[in-house]
Ligand code: SF4
């Protein structure tokens with residue numbers, strides 16, 4: 001799964017776009033960082049490995065005026081489909097370089113395994129093993145043990161939309177019914193247990209808004225109602241009800257739009273399961289409207305439309 | 319009103335201008351007895367009710383929230399209540415996931431002529447909230463904004 005084929009494709013793509021967004025190595029071998037390529041000599045910087053965690057599709061709405069090439073994994077590709085559904089990009093101005101993906105790492109999980117030692121080298125072996133070198137020695141990990149949760153139920157390892165594919169397509173071996181198992185399990189808890197759980201999680205939130213900033217579907221960015229003073233939805237007070245309210249804003253604005261890329265959870269410095277409420281909403285959207293975000297460009301997000309006779313919504317009695 | 323506990327609870331009602339607010343008015347003009355825990359906020363249309371209004375109310379001191387609009391197909395703006403139905407149902411299913419009893423939130427459709435239906439809805443919902451009791455303990459700091 002070397003980047004050679006990808007570099008070839010990008011060399012071609014670069015001829016008729018303004019910029020190509022890919023990955024290059026960050027400050028150490030465990031970190032990749034997005035790179036914006038507009039000159040052929042930059043192509044050598046491009047990397048592809050399981051440390052390429054960021055969802056690069058997130059940059060597309062802000063680059064709408066340009067013709068852009070973008071490297072996407074299977075999960076990231078759903079963002080593009082969702083943007084198409086919502087009219088947030090002009091598909092004819094985007095060239096999608098898809099990478100069939102067998103899973104990425106969670107940088108946090110790897111660092112935990114090596115006791116947060118400085119990283120000297122990271123090598124990915126063909127059998128899925130990862131060798132991490134630190135001053136304390138070499139640690140052998142398996143990709144499955146240090147992958148983010150989203151990889152364990154990924155149904156779309158091959159991008160759902162692409163113009164070029166950098167490797168042979170991969171079929172998912174995961175069961176669709178497992179995707180929302182965590183949601184269903186949580187629903188088995190009592191009301192009180194659930195309340196205590198969320199209060200404990202949200203109480204840690206420092207409202208840095210990293211989750212919102214990283215979210216590809218949080219397209220309002222600086223106009224976010226979490227920060228506006230008029231209307232003043234939430235104050236600057238650091239109490240639980242304000243934090244709770246912020247998470248309700250993020251969740252409800254994502255209802256039936258979250259592509260489950262997991263960026264929100266990846267960037268949270270407090271380890272809050274930010275994606276969990278959106279997964280619950282997606283679970284309901286599937287049950288109510290048989291809708292799954294970011295899969296079919298022809299679909300309409302369920303909150304953007306209605307049926308006169310809603311088959312699955314029953315009147316609530318008092 | 320004997321079934322209602324003497325202490326009032328805080329219930330917020332979002333009613334659309336064209337049907338449900340009219341229905342509440344009809345009930346008032348007809349002098350139907352109603353519990354007095356409900357504070358009504360008139361909105362142009364049930365489609366104006368952002369689910370976050372309901373969350374905000376519940377987080378900041380309300381013990382229950384009632385939303386009522388025109389019957390489906392009778393919306394003054396043609397399809398506002400169709401959108402509302404999807405949003406409100408979404409919230410109805412989300413609340414229990416957060417540990418908030420979904421019985422604290424009810425949405426329904428009442429026309430301007432249905433004074434009796436309004437009376438019954440308010441009475442039943444108020445009773446339901448009284449059965450659940452206050453959402454916030456008095457010591458909790460829910461000072462809001
Ligand atoms: S809420 Fe989280 S998982 Fe969903 S689209 Fe936004 S960043 Fe991705």
Ligand code: SF4
Pocket residue numbers: 204205206207208209210211212264267268269270271272274
């Ligand atoms: S990234 Fe984490 S700490 Fe920051 S606002 Fe989001 S949930 Fe809160």
